[in-house]
Amino acid sequence: MLKFRHRLTLIFIFFIGLSNIAAGIFTISVMRDSQIHALEEGLGEQLEMYLATVDWDYVSENSVGGEMFRREAIRMARKTGARVTFFDEDGVALGDSGGAEAPAGEGLPPEIARAKGGAPGVHIRREPSAEAQTMYVAMPASFGKAGVGYVRFGESMQPLDAETRRIASYLGLGLIVILMVTALIAYRMSLSLTGPIEKMTRVAYQITNxxxxxxxxxxxxxxxxxxxxxxxxxxxxxxxxxxxxxxxxxxxxxxxxxMTSGVVMVDREGKIVLLNRSAEEFLGFSSGELLGQRYTLTKTQQELTRMIAECFQRREPLRGEVVFHYPEERMLDIHAVPMTIAEDAYAGILVVMHDITAIRRLERMRSEFVANVSHELKTPIAAVKGFAETLLGGAASDPATTKSFLQIIYDESERLNRLIGDILDLSKIESKRVPLQFSPVEMKTFVERIFHMMATEAKKKGITLEAAVDQDVYIEADEDRLQQILVNLLSNGITYSHDGGRLRVMVDPILEDAARPDEYERVRITVQDYGVGIPKKDLPRIFERFYRVDKARSRVSGGTGLGLSIVKHLVELHKGTIRVESELGMGTRFIIELPVLQ
Known part of the structure; x- marks a missing residue:
């Protein structure tokens, strides 16, 4: 009973819809025929009126360079909005407002062929470059002294097509409304009997989903x-x-x-069934690429693949340190553990990856620091000891030699003192045990004072110190530590600049809104030298402790290799950033950005 009633309802809706569709098609067909006929009559009337009023002698007299027909076609196209074409008595195009002419040998256009009999020729077709069909109406014409031929008007049927579509959409909307009303009536008829069962069926399907x-x-x-x-x-x-x-x-x-650790679960068939965000980052693949795929898909991590395969074979926990080179270089501590969901029920492999790159880097840096400190301390101590032994061995009898050796001992002692001071200073800064006394600093006066301090050192090499600092630029900073930052950078610039060169310091407010030049939250300090520059390979390590680009020259100049590391930590204590840009042989630029308020 239920199926039959529904079938009857559907048949009822079908026949109503079919009858409405047939009526709509008939209506649209009649309407379109009427519009095409009206368009044809309109084009014919325009063409007849044009042929009755055109003065070909005047047109011929005003033509330039033999372009009479093309110019006349363009003129009429502008007035009528139609495409205008002139043909000679053989059907060859003489001028076309559209700029295109029919190539020879392709035959007469159908409308021209029909116009040869003396009656207007009409044809509708789609041109290769047009979006819609075009209606052409052609008539025989006498061109005065230019002979006889044909005139053709063409008009796109795109507006007509749009109107047809609009009416069709209205009819379709009406059909939908009728079908909806019909469906509503049929639904209300069957609702009283089938409603409860249909509700239960829908709820059952929803529970299933x-x-x-x-x-x-x-x-x-x-x-x-x-x-x-x-x-x-x-x-x-x-x-x-x-x-x-x-x-x-x-x-x-x-x-x-x-979790900061990466977790990957591989089932007993070797397919990856789970991985977290950290694992995606370590492996360089998204979960969408790996889930459901075999673990061997991670071809870029051969060591991990071999470890999982070995764990599958041995079915016992494995651990190892593996270096990943993709998507970036990392050292990972990997644990591969077989999983069991019940007694003797093997479920697969659980892989846990810990990123120990930073730990190993810190261990390496600590080891390098101890080695560098030992080496840096050993050099001046060995010099002091050697020259002292020489003096004790009898060289003290020569006053000039004694004075020279004592000066060397003094210089090495000073270097040793600077090194120990820098080490202690860096240790305090890194451990955040340096109390900063913040106060407003007027940058123009501050930079001038620093230049005055560095004038003697710059004068020895004939280096010119230049400043570009706007008036009334203030920041809140520890003045002594800010002075230490600039003195270190200027000392480096003087050391690695050519004799007779120049060193430039620029202080600029970073404007968030150019319309408000007095409102800025950060200040950029740039120290630019035009010296030897830094090789590109050394730039990432330039702020490391004891790292020197030119080790021999650094030691001759008395540098400890800690200056830039101290600068970086002091800038970070001011909640700022520092970066370096350099080109070998062209100079180096240190760029510091500090907040105005702490």
Whole structure:
């Protein structure tokens, strides 16, 4: 009964829809024929009026360079809005307002062929370069002294097509409304009988699709109502259980995604079934690329692939340190552990990856620091010891030699003192044990004072100190530490600049809004020299402790190799940033950005 009623309803809707579609097609067809006929009559009337009023002698007299027909076609096209073409008596195009002429040998256009009989020729077609069809109307014409031929007017049918589509859309909308009303009536007829069962069917499908919030609202107290009540109870129970499962899954996913360690789970068939955000970052693949794929897809990480394969073979925990070179170089501590879900039930491999790059880098830096400190301390101590032994061995009898050796001992002692001072200073700065006394600093006066301090050192090499500092630029900083930053950078610039060169300091406010030059939150300090420059390979390590680009020259100049490292830490204590730009042989630029207020 239910299927038959629904089939009858569908047939009823089908026939109503079919009759409306047929009526709509007939209406559109009649309307379009009428519009085409009107367009044809309009073009014919325009053409006849034009042929009756055109003065070919005047047109011929005003033509330039034999372009009479082309110019006349363009003129008429502007007046009528139609495409105008002139043909000679053989059907060869003499002028076209569209700029295109029919190539010879392709035959007469159909409308010209029909116009040869003396009656207007009409033809509708789509040109290769046009978006819509074009209606052409052609008539025989006498061109005065230029002979006889044909005149053709053409007009695009695109507006007509648009009007047809608009009417068709209205008819379609009306058909949809009629079908909706018909469907509503049919629905209301069957609702009283089939409604409850359909509701239960829909809710059952929604529960199947894991929508456990679906409920059945049936006021009946009969067997159908009891069935609906039982389905509601079942849905409530499933919803509670799924909520618990989703909460547990959400917590687990949140933990995995926020872990700094990478986690990859491989099932017993070798397919990746889980990986967290850190694992994606380590492997250089997204979860969408790896989930469901075999672990051997990570071809760029051969060591990891071999470790998982070995763990599959041995079925015992493995651990190793592996260097990943893609997507960036990292050292990872990897644990591969076989998983079991029950006794003797093998489930696959769990891989946990810890990024120990920073730890190994710190260990290397600590080792290098100890070695560098030992080497740097050993050099002046060995010099002091050697020259002291020489003096004790009898060289003290020569006053000139004694004075020279004592000067060397003094210089090495000073160097040793500077080195120890810089080490202690760097240690305090790195451990944040340096109290900063912030106060407003007027940058123009401050830079002039620094230049005055460095004038003697710059004069020895004939270096010119230049400043470009706007008036009334202030920042809040520890003046002594800011002075230490600029003195270190200027000393480096003087050391590595050519004799007779120049050194430039620029201080500029960083404007967020150019319309408000007095409102700025950061200041940029640039120290530019035009000396030997720094090789590109050394730029990433320029702020490391004891790192020297030119080691021999640095020691001759008395440098400790800690200046730039101290500068970087002092800038960071001021909550600022520092970067370096350099080109070998062209000079170096240190760029510091500091907040105006601390």
């Amino acid at each position: 894991m929508n456990y919030r679906a409920r059945i609202a049936i006021p009946n107290k009969d067997e159908i109502g009891q069935l609906g009540h039982a389905i509601n109870k079942m849905s409530e129970s499933l919803q509670y259980q799924m909520n618990q499962i989703q909460e547990d899954e959400s917590r687990l996913k949140s933990v995995l995604d926020n």
